Amino acid sequence: MDLRYSAADERFRAELRAWLADEVPKHGPPPPAHDWPARVAYDTGWQRKLFDAGYAGINWPKAYGGRELSATEQLVYYEETARAAAPYVGVNFVGLLHGGPTIVAEGSDEQKAKHLPRILRGEEVWCQGFSEPGAGSDLASLKTRAVRVGDEYVVTGHKIWCSFAHVGEFCELLVRTDPDAPKHRGISWLICPMHLPGIEIRPLPTLAGEGEFSEVFFNDVRVPVSARVGAENDGWRITNVTLRFERGTAFASEMINLQRVLGEIAALAKRVTRHDATAWDDAGLRRECGHLLAELDALWAMVKRSVSEAAQSGMPGLEGSAIKLYYTELFQRVSELGVRVLGRAGLARDDVAGLPSRQLIHRHLNSLSLTIAAGSSQIQRNIVGERILGLPKDR
Amino acid sequence: MDLRYSAADERFRAELRAWLADEVPKHGPPPPAHDWPARVAYDTGWQRKLFDAGYAGINWPKAYGGRELSATEQLVYYEETARAAAPYVGVNFVGLLHGGPTIVAEGSDEQKAKHLPRILRGEEVWCQGFSEPGAGSDLASLKTRAVRVGDEYVVTGHKIWCSFAHVGEFCELLVRTDPDAPKHRGISWLICPMHLPGIEIRPLPTLAGEGEFSEVFFNDVRVPVSARVGAENDGWRITNVTLRFERGTAFASEMINLQRVLGEIAALAKRVTRHDATAWDDAGLRRECGHLLAELDALWAMVKRSVSEAAQSGMPGLEGSAIKLYYTELFQRVSELGVRVLGRAGLARDDVAGLPSRQLIHRHLNSLSLTIAAGSSQIQRNIVGERILGLPKDR
């Protein structure tokens, strides 16, 4: 058990920190949430800068443009980018943290060569096509059909909660290739180009009001068989690879960010008044903040443990479900506290009287999806109970 | 919606309050928990005094020695006895709040005449014989057999969590009279005299360390058929009558008591020091107390609603499960707060330095059974979900 970073890690940290100190301010503030062309340019532009500086694909193979660094260097990367408040992965989320890692683990050499470098350079934006109106928690019951005709799949179906569909060039698409097999056995994982005829995209506004999500309709869309990742009908196993990446460390930067957010909430509490005192003068509120800090510290220690373990196995472990459960509910509690501290200013989603309502409320509203998306908390508890603790399955 | 008590109610209150003011101090403090003969004498002695003064069986038929008062007068009774810190029902619990009400509702005239007046006079202590080692939450799967031979049932089985078995004269005993019927259809409800040959009682110490509970073994115990309440194999329905009484207002006095307990905890918090201040000087602790008071007020209002409704129907409603859920978890939180306020004094179950450790710790330890006994919180949530909200049954 050695939590010290090596001299090499610290050199990497110093070099990265210096680079971020220069580049983050230069890249400017993010564009408004509704301005999608600007967001794409901002997010992919930042990714390109990372790539050019050698900071893209920290843990991806060198052969495809990654840096292939150690697990600890990845942690350093997370810590430093969070510390510098570097731009968030944004529209690169699916490519960098979902589809990309899946191709690294399961894709063919051609697929790797075609997609990985472009994802790392910010040239290829990906979107997600997993959930369907009837297949949410029960994702494996998905119904989007892919019928093989020659060397193409003809895809028909209706996907929902597709992140970045309206700006994505490729979609990680789950389809049913064998309708007669048991539900987990008939699924395939496709890389679907989003420019193909027959794809219709309809924005899906969320309670936060903005448009990262869409519904996507596939009407006889012809996807080449060569775009399938892994074997036909082996898509459920591959999906679980994808999800394990998501549940593991995809949110590592966010977790460290949350420590900064909590600090900002504490600072806000010192500014806002409650009767003749500040909100921070209240011992109960201070203890609540202290408790949240303890949980954030524990969470980050858990991520370090998980990364250390995964460094051996090469794969995030099942404890990713435990991390996701804890992280998502903790995020909601931290961000909810921010709204509470705002007091009446929280009735406005725009900054009023110099108080950071916009960001704090946006953060909390967004957080409401965390316990639902990527496997709800209920599903994660089932995974922990059944797959880790060995309890009997639900009937 | 009229929460005012009538002039008659208030006369009853004044009369009862005056009587309690005289009699409660005269009856003296309760004997030590381990001294069962003294406890029986104390509890039944108090019951006799209530009876003689006309305060026994407040809602029981006059024909059997009850007072047959209105629902509101019952509430007045609960309020005043709690206010006066009158002796708890103690060993009379099963007779007065469980078996007795069941006989009132479902017993034969002979059974009523035989048992009800004696219960009210404190002459007949009852005990419970419901749970079995293999039948807890799934009570209906009980296996204690009763084979009919002539005009007797020959009973064989093993009961657990029998309250007051070692001091009880009669047992409300659930037995299986038809082993071939579906589990809910083959149960009967017997009044089993505890002096019969073949009954063996083994005390079951609890985590609170004391002996209200026993295991009871029945070996070919011959119970007269005339002691069956209701029809043969109709015992499950009757049991649910019993449980509804238990979940409804059996704990009404305790609920009001809890308000006094919370006040005592607040008073304690003003006496104990934390650094240079008292525990009560902490705004967070005060708010926690305030929140608990709000919940206690809501609970008592809910009981009043339930009593008003039951006054029409004559039976406690299903909302008893909601009351039980709320009450039991609230009781645990109130009593747990008491232990927390004790600080280091809570390491002793005897009073140290003039702090009321004995009572506060005893109360909290006892409270741990509340979410388990009489249908666990999990079972109550199923009842609320399925029987009130109409959700599909567990598979």
Added chain:
Amino acid sequence: MDFRLTEDQSALQSGIRAWCDGQLPHERLAELAKGDPFDAKLWSGLAEMGVFGLRAPESEGGVGLGLADAALVFAELGRRLVPGPVAWTHLAAGLVPGAASGETVVGGLDLAGALGEPHLVEHFGALDVLLVLRADSVERVDAKALAAEPVATPLDPLTPVAHVRSLPSGERVGGADLAARLRLEGAALVAALSLGIAEMAQELATAYAKEREQFGRAIGGFQSIKHMLADMFVRQEMARAAVWAAGATYDQDGVGDRARAIASARVVAGDAAMKNARACIQIYGGMGYTWEMPPHYYLKRAWVLSTCFGTSEEHEARLAEMLGA
């Protein structure tokens, strides 16, 4: 003592419920959110139903009912998220001419509590009069003559707010007693509105859990969902008991401490509204996270209410004082 609704109360409750159900089906929420959610037609309907003059004496054109009745009515308004400064206008009946009849639309600012700053006024654009509660006075300000910056994006899409940077002193209409009374009654109305939110959130979630199938069965059959719903029901029923009791305690002499009953109702109902609305979103799953579905409107309104006429923390502190007295 009879804690059941009287026949009149049942009729009042079902009348207002039927009207609100008709006026504000859930499909209308997203539509209302697009423009100014203050709807003059809806407002005059509320006025005709007697919502504002409910407790004003019949001699003054009011209905002459009590706070218990008002609590029933406001729970119904909460169930359907009726937009507009309903609580302030109701409180102003008898103080501000035209409030009882709804002709004068009255909003307010409560500056006597912990959350004074910044001065955000709900439904400012619709107001004729702004009541300002201070610890020692109640003032009325001409809203039409007041400068305020509308907030482009309110938290609750059905509760527009405007920022009043500089608040002139207004015409004094009462002192500390009136301010205290209005804050107390306001807290009771907030509790009732919150009860309505808790109820509807539970009903929506229960209905959805019966319909929505995953893994080949309705999700309400899974204990994790079933037990969440059971807890929602329990919270709602406890809140209902507390809110009804608060109204009756306020109206009827000798029942109990009025301030305590209202503070308790406010704490329990506020908690129920917030937790049930959160749980409703979670049970709806992905759909609960969409703008089109009703759950988020309930959470956002619960949030707004949590800042009105004293926070839960303030009411808890007040209850603790009573406990410690």
Added chain:
Amino acid sequence: MDFRLTEDQSALQSGIRAWCDGQLPHERLAELAKGDPFDAKLWSGLAEMGVFGLRAPESEGGVGLGLADAALVFAELGRRLVPGPVAWTHLAAGLVPGAASGETVVGGLDLAGALGEPHLVEHFGALDVLLVLRADSVERVDAKALAAEPVATPLDPLTPVAHVRSLPSGERVGGADLAARLRLEGAALVAALSLGIAEMAQELATAYAKEREQFGRAIGGFQSIKHMLADMFVRQEMARAAVWAAGATYDQDGVGDRARAIASARVVAGDAAMKNARACIQIYGGMGYTWEMPPHYYLKRAWVLSTCFGTSEEHEARLAEMLGA
């Protein structure tokens, strides 16, 4: 950085676990509770395993390991509820002659925190020396010469306590720095013991939920139980991460703020111990409420620990100060 246990650490952990499992199977708890739970044979076994001298330098007859290793060992002691003043004697190694070898049994009183009064000393009857921590000093008192009233019924049947009414001043062995260091290390040990409790409570409950059948199936198949167990597991793993990190942060320069890491571990592990022990009783159902079954011993010990070397509230307040700095 490698957060996994080294081979030596794994060996240390499994060695102490095997020993504790052998010495203190759950059947022994009720038996130990009948007499004086301080067992001299067990104590010398702990001494031989190096539990007390673990961090003392090898030159002084200690093992020369760090707080991270001590945390592993104390988690194992927590898993089996090892009775005796293990934390105080461990802390006293190097300060009190004979402590490192276990020959001198050392207990203590922490008077620097919020919970000074009343002076209840754990395992008083077994003590040779009493350490008294004050804000500005550490004193040693001859326990054998001290008058104390044994408490007839301790909360934790395995932790007898005695009341010291009048505490004489003892021999000064250090000042404010030493007191602060011992309180910090003590909090880390309490966190580790709590982690052990959280773990074992989860393991007991999981095993029981697989075995116990109701409604024709193992109760662990019902989501309400399954999800409680999942939450118990999550709490335990987060506590483990925090406790291990606290130890390593304390031992290794440049990793982080020592006081913060320990306070965080103490808060999270204390919470995990208390909640898991409570949940364990609930999952055991009626059996969890009996004296004979192990769950209640875990809850009671968690309770005792919650009063040692600073309450959770104190550690939270300290963390808030760091956050606000």
